Amino acid sequence: MQLILLSGGSGKRLWPLSNDARSKQFLQLLKSPDGTMESMVQRVVRQIREADITRNITIATNAKQRDVIENQLGENVGVVTEPERRDTFPAIALASEYLKMEKGCPDDEIVVVMPCDPYTEAGYFESIGKMVQAVEQNAAELVLMGIKPTYASPKYGYIVPDSPIHRFTDSPLNVSRFTEKPTIAEAEKLLKQNACWNGGVFAFRLGYMTAIAEKYVTAGCFKELQRKYSEFPKISFDYEVAEKANSVAMVPYNGAWKDLGTWNTLTEELPSNIIGNGILGNKCYNTHIINELGAPIFCDGLKDVVVSAGPDGILVCAKNTSETIKDYVDKLIDRPMYEERRWGTYQVLNSQDFGDGFKALTKTITLKKGKNISYQIHHHRSEVWTFVDGEGIFVLDGKMQRVRRGDVVNIPAEHFHAVKALTNLTFIEVQQGGPLVEDDIERFEFDWSRVKL
Amino acid sequence: MQLILLSGGSGKRLWPLSNDARSKQFLQLLKSPDGTMESMVQRVVRQIREADITRNITIATNAKQRDVIENQLGENVGVVTEPERRDTFPAIALASEYLKMEKGCPDDEIVVVMPCDPYTEAGYFESIGKMVQAVEQNAAELVLMGIKPTYASPKYGYIVPDSPIHRFTDSPLNVSRFTEKPTIAEAEKLLKQNACWNGGVFAFRLGYMTAIAEKYVTAGCFKELQRKYSEFPKISFDYEVAEKANSVAMVPYNGAWKDLGTWNTLTEELPSNIIGNGILGNKCYNTHIINELGAPIFCDGLKDVVVSAGPDGILVCAKNTSETIKDYVDKLIDRPMYEERRWGTYQVLNSQDFGDGFKALTKTITLKKGKNISYQIHHHRSEVWTFVDGEGIFVLDGKMQRVRRGDVVNIPAEHFHAVKALTNLTFIEVQQGGPLVEDDIERFEFDWSRVKL
Numbered sequence: 001m002q003l004i005l006l007s008g009g010s011g012k013r014l015w016p017l018s019n020d021a022r023s024k025q026f027l028q029l030l031k032s033p034d035g036t037m038e039s040m041v042q043r044v045v046r047q048i049r050e051a052d053i054t055r056n057i058t059i060a061t062n063a064k065q066r067d068v069i070e071n072q073l074g075e076n077v078g079v080v081t082e083p084e085r086r087d088t089f090p091a092i093a094l095a096s097e098y099l100k101m102e103k104g105c106p107d108d109e110i111v112v113v114m115p116c117d118p119y120t121e122a123g124y125f126e127s128i129g130k131m132v133q134a135v136e137q138n139a140a141e142l143v144l145m146g147i148k149p150t151y152a153s154p155k156y157g158y159i160v161p162d163s164p165i166h167r168f169t170d171s172p173l174n175v176s177r178f179t180e181k182p183t184i185a186e187a188e189k190l191l192k193q194n195a196c197w198n199g200g201v202f203a204f205r206l207g208y209m210t211a212i213a214e215k216y217v218t219a220g221c222f223k224e225l226q227r228k229y230s231e232f233p234k235i236s237f238d239y240e241v242a243e244k245a246n247s248v249a250m251v252p253y254n255g256a257w258k259d260l261g262t263w264n265t266l267t268e269e270l271p272s273n274i275i276g277n278g279i280l281g282n283k284c285y286n287t288h289i290i291n292e293l294g295a296p297i298f299c300d301g302l303k304d305v306v307v308s309a310g311p312d313g314i315l316v317c318a319k320n321t322s323e324t325i326k327d328y329v330d331k332l333i334d335r336p337m338y339e340e341r342r343w344g345t346y347q348v349l350n351s352q353d354f355g356d357g358f359k360a361l362t363k364t365i366t367l368k369k370g371k372n373i374s375y376q377i378h379h380h381r382s383e384v385w386t387f388v389d390g391e392g393i394f395v396l397d398g399k400m401q402r403v404r405r406g407d408v409v410n411i412p413a414e415h416f417h418a419v420k421a422l423t424n425l426t427f428i429e430v431q432q433g434g435p436l437v438e439d440d441i442e443r444f445e446f447d448w449s450r451v452k453l
Numbered sequence: 454m455q456l457i458l459l460s461g462g463s464g465k466r467l468w469p470l471s472n473d474a475r476s477k478q479f480l481q482l483l484k485s486p487d488g489t490m491e492s493m494v495q496r497v498v499r500q501i502r503e504a505d506i507t508r509n510i511t512i513a514t515n516a517k518q519r520d521v522i523e524n525q526l527g528e529n530v531g532v533v534t535e536p537e538r539r540d541t542f543p544a545i546a547l548a549s550e551y552l553k554m555e556k557g558c559p560d561d562e563i564v565v566v567m568p569c570d571p572y573t574e575a576g577y578f579e580s581i582g583k584m585v586q587a588v589e590q591n592a593a594e595l596v597l598m599g600i601k602p603t604y605a606s607p608k609y610g611y612i613v614p615d616s617p618i619h620r621f622t623d624s625p626l627n628v629s630r631f632t633e634k635p636t637i638a639e640a641e642k643l644l645k646q647n648a649c650w651n652g653g654v655f656a657f658r659l660g661y662m663t664a665i666a667e668k669y670v671t672a673g674c675f676k677e678l679q680r681k682y683s684e685f686p687k688i689s690f691d692y693e694v695a696e697k698a699n700s701v702a703m704v705p706y707n708g709a710w711k712d713l714g715t716w717n718t719l720t721e722e723l724p725s726n727i728i729g730n731g732i733l734g735n736k737c738y739n740t741h742i743i744n745e746l747g748a749p750i751f752c753d754g755l756k757d758v759v760v761s762a763g764p765d766g767i768l769v770c771a772k773n774t775s776e777t778i779k780d781y782v783d784k785l786i787d788r789p790m791y792e793e794r795r796w797g798t799y800q801v802l803n804s805q806d807f808g809d810g811f812k813a814l815t816k817t818i819t820l821k822k823g824k825n826i827s828y829q830i831h832h833h834r835s836e837v838w839t840f841v842d843g844e845g846i847f848v849l850d851g852k853m854q855r856v857r858r859g860d861v862v863n864i865p866a867e868h869f870h871a872v873k874a875l876t877n878l879t880f881i882e883v884q885q886g887g888p889l890v891e892d893d894i895e896r897f898e899f900d901w902s903r904v905k906l
Binding site for chain 2: 015016279281283291293294295296297298299300301302305307309311312313314315316317318319320321322324325328331332337347349350351352354358360362364382384386388389405406408410426428430432
């Protein structure tokens with residue numbers, strides 16, 4: 001059995017902590033059972049493993065998230081990257097073809113697709129087990145999870161079972177139809193028909209899905225298919241697959257199910273009212289501080305407010321209006337000030353514009369032991385690196401030198417350079433030039449096996 | 454005629470923008486008539502000059518504020534620094550002796566003492582003119598300004614005239630007594646007796662004050678007096694001088710008079726709801742953003758809230774509880790993250806602790822054209838300076854070199870160094886070592902006239 005986790009999202013609603021390179025599912029704000037902090041995606045993967053559903057996890061995502069997934073989940077999960085953002089049908093089609101072409105899974109392999117970030121409890125994963133059983137027993141071509149609604153919400157899609165039953169059950173039910181985002185009045189009627197919310201969890205046999213995918217795109221190998229990705233129609237899995245299926249069954253789930261995608265819902269699940277450096281005065285009620293900066297935050301006289309600060313900015317919002325941030329965030333984002341990469345992390349400390357086309361940008365950069373930054377040149381900037389912790393190998397125009405705490409290297413524009421961390425390695429980078437943009441970078445191959453010290 | 458401005462205060466109530474080195478009176482948040490931003494002390498000095506009261510201004514302050522005063526007011530004001538913080542009587546005594554011994558003012562010179570930061574209008578300075586007249590006409594030994602009360606406040610000292618009069622006047626009245634911080638019921642009675650608030654503005658002849666000072670401390674020169682400063686009793690001018698005077702008169706002032714010493718009162722006078730990089734969503738009411746950081750602040754769903762962010766931290770407070778910050782600020786202050794110095798400014802960008810007694814601290818430093826940092830050594834830290842704008846002369850162990858944008862210098866611990874700015878000069882400093890404290894510094898003389906390039 002194979003499990004596909006869909007990881008997308010721009011994370012606008014959790015600004016300033018989330019950005020294009022760090023969507024909400026990667027924020028490490030939840031408490032794991034061992035007391036450390038974990039992200040939503042780390043929590044889901046831990047729950048999957050605890051429920052012993054499968055070890056075969058593949059994450060379908062975009063290229064920008066690849067590094068942070070590798071950092072947070074290690075190398076025990078497969079990663080399929082979409083060449084561009086389209087919709088859920090193309091993403092699931094691509095991941096299914098990956099299972100077939102790259103992992104060699106047979107047509108009758110059972111596949112479960114689920115979002116990477118629902119906040120749920122153990123029963124959710126038991127329901128996934130029942131979905132797998134239902135596919136095994138050929139209950140339907142497609143099996144969905146139905147979330148027992150708690151109110152007549154107009155925001156969700158509904159799955160309507162074919163016969164109104166009067167007791168909530170957890171056995172598979174046949175599905176008669178789908179209704180996307182009804183009015184509240186319609187939703188109330190749907191609830192009387194025992195309709196459930198569509199939680200975006202699907203189970204099917206691999207061959208069923210690849211047959212649909214191959215109606216649009218065929219290829220001799222996975223790399224070729226990936227190149228042809230734009231030929232898939234931009235359409236959701238619900239419209240392209242679920243609504244057209246000959247037989248659909250639903251396994252109901254009646255338990256905690258939350259989307260922690262806004263500050264309002266996320267703060268309800270935080271382990272403490274203060275994360276990071278902060279103080280709440282004694283006239284604060286139901287107020288949360290989430291502070292990723294070094295400097296402290298002080299709050300007083302606030303009720304139902306969330307204060308969140310990170311390198312990208314500071315949010316201060318009444319919890320019930322925190323969703324409005326998504327309408328403003330495009331005005332607030334300049335460039336990411338913090339990124340988690342395959343090799344480690346960087347944070348922008350300061351940016352100075354001298355008005356003559358010349359700028360300076362100061363970063364702190366930490367490489368993880370054994371990782372390296374690629375051999376590269378910049379055309380429009382010089383860099384000075386001051387090493388402040390750890391040891392590494394620095395390369396400038398092919399010449400290698402050992403660097404450690406206290407060393408300084410000067411990298412003029414147009415010079416080839418790279419660094420590899422022998423231990424965790426931290427340095428301060430001062431970039432100078434103009435324009436100073438992340439993509440003023442040209443990467444080259446470098447053979448680290450040549451390194452002999 | 455001589456004017457003494459008293460500049461003290463720790464600035465706790467306006468955290469995070471104020472700190473020990475930058476009290477509230479130096480925050481440049483008010484709009485001057487020419488459209489630029491000015492601080493409270495710059496506003497008062499501008500008003501004194503506009504009212505043409507005197508050109509002879511002396512500021513009595515502590516050593517920590519000397520640099521910022523010179524930066525904001527230039528060299529056209531005298532500065533007397535107290536060797537330690539005591540109270541208003543010692544401060545005024547010291548400044549008076551300075552006028553006598555250093556400036557050579559005669560005993561019959563008229564002196565006005567006032568706070569450096571009241572937020573008032575032109576009439577206030579007209580009243581000061583009337584106080585000077587009253588002393589000239591020998592109306593009393595000591596003339597005070599009485600602020601017409603707007604309500605029965607228990608927070609102020611009251612000046613009670615000797616006969617209850619029934620119409621508010623601006624002629625000098627004889628004073629019968631003082632009452633410090635009465636109950637509200639007592640204050641209501643005082644208002645019926647035409648009592649005024651004591652605004653801390655005093656006028657007298659210099660010889661009157663120096664005679665009182667010399668009861669406690671005498672010295673052959675001002676430097677000696679300054680060394681003996683701790684011999685002055687820790688007592689306020691009101692108790693030591695005003696309450697013991699044989700004759701006291703009061704000039705009433707009936708006009709705007711505010712202490713912009715809390716975020717609540719300060720925000721009422723700001724030229725805009727947003728100072729710095731910020732956005733207020735359309736569900737904000739009477740909310741202010743004051744942002745000295747580069748990254749943006751977004752607020753929504755807030756009413757009567759002030760959000761203030763600077764290198765030292767972030768405050769989010771209901772305006773009517775903003776005074777509580779003073780009770781928390783000692784827990785929040787670590788070291789100043791921004792300082793205005795005689796030679797320019799610095800800001801701490803980042804501080805890293807590697808857990809082995811070793812730390813790194815990154816600063817951006819800007820020297821003003823023509824200014825220099827003193828010739829110095831550090832015992833426990835090395836420094837790397839990357840110059841990012843301007844030109845200067847850098848000295849290391851007596852050897853001079855010209856530095857400009859793009860240059861990097863490495864300063865090991867125990868090595869002598871200094872820098873002088875030929876134009877405005879900006880560099881990024883990475884300090885490394887342990888402990889990293891501002892006072893790991895030993896200063897030496899350096900003869901800049903030797904510099905020949």
